[in-house]
Amino acid sequence: VSLFGAGTLTERHRQMALPWPPPDPSPSGYARRRRSLDSLSRFGLGLPLATDGGRWQEWQRQVDTETGAWLGSWHAVEATRRQAAARMLLPVKPRVAAHKASEALIAALDRRAVLAGERYFRWKFIGEKMRRLGDEQGHAWAWHALCLPPAAADCADYVRRTDEIVT
Numbered sequence: 001v002s003l004f005g006a007g008t009l010t011e012r013h014r015q016m017a018l019p020w021p022p023p024d025p026s027p028s029g030y031a032r033r034r035r036s037l038d039s040l041s042r043f044g045l046g047l048p049l050a051t052d053g054g055r056w057q058e059w060q061r062q063v064d065t066e067t068g069a070w071l072g073s074w075h076a077v078e079a080t081r082r083q084a085a086a087r088m089l090l091p092v093k094p095r096v097a098a099h100k101a102s103e104a105l106i107a108a109l110d111r112r113a114v115l116a117g118e119r120y121f122r123w124k125f126i127g128e129k130m131r132r133l134g135d136e137q138g139h140a141w142a143w144h145a146l147c148l149p150p151a152a153a154d155c156a157d158y159v160r161r162t163d164e165i166v167t
Helices: 006-015 027-044 055-089 094-115 123-133 136-146 152-166
Strands: none
Touching: 006 027, 006 055, 027 055, 055 094, 055 152, 094 123, 094 136, 094 152, 123 136, 136 152
16 A cells, blocks of 8 residues: 655646656656556555545646646657667667567557546556546557567567557
C-alpha cells in the first residue's frame, strides 16, 4: 500500500507546469516528470482516504482535466524517441531494435488510450485499457507489441510493421 499525502501530490502537480520535453533534457528531469505523472494518475486521481469538505475533490477535477494533456505529450515524446532508437538500432542490433519498436508502439497506444479518456499511466495494462475502451484495433496492436518475433531474421519486418502503426 502506498499512502500519499496532499503535500506530495500538490508539489508534483506544481512540477507539471514545466514544459515537456524540456529545452535542456536530463535524466533527473525525465525521472522527476515520470514520477510526477505516475503519482498524479494513480494517487491524485484515486479515492481519498479523508476529505476536507470538497477542496480535494475540486483539486482532483482540475488535475483530471490537466492530466490528459500531460500524459498525451509524454507518450507522444516516448513513442517518437523509441521509434527513432528502433530505426537506428535495426542494422546493428535487430533484436534490441524490435524491443524498442515494441516500446514505441506501447507508448503510442498509451497516448491513444489517454485521448479516449483512460488516465492511468502504467503501460503494463495497455491491453486492458484497449479492451475497456472497446478499441478492437488498439487491442490487436497491443497484442502485436507484446509478441516480439523469436527469430532475429524476423525483426526487420516487425520493426517496419510497428513503425507503420506508430507513424
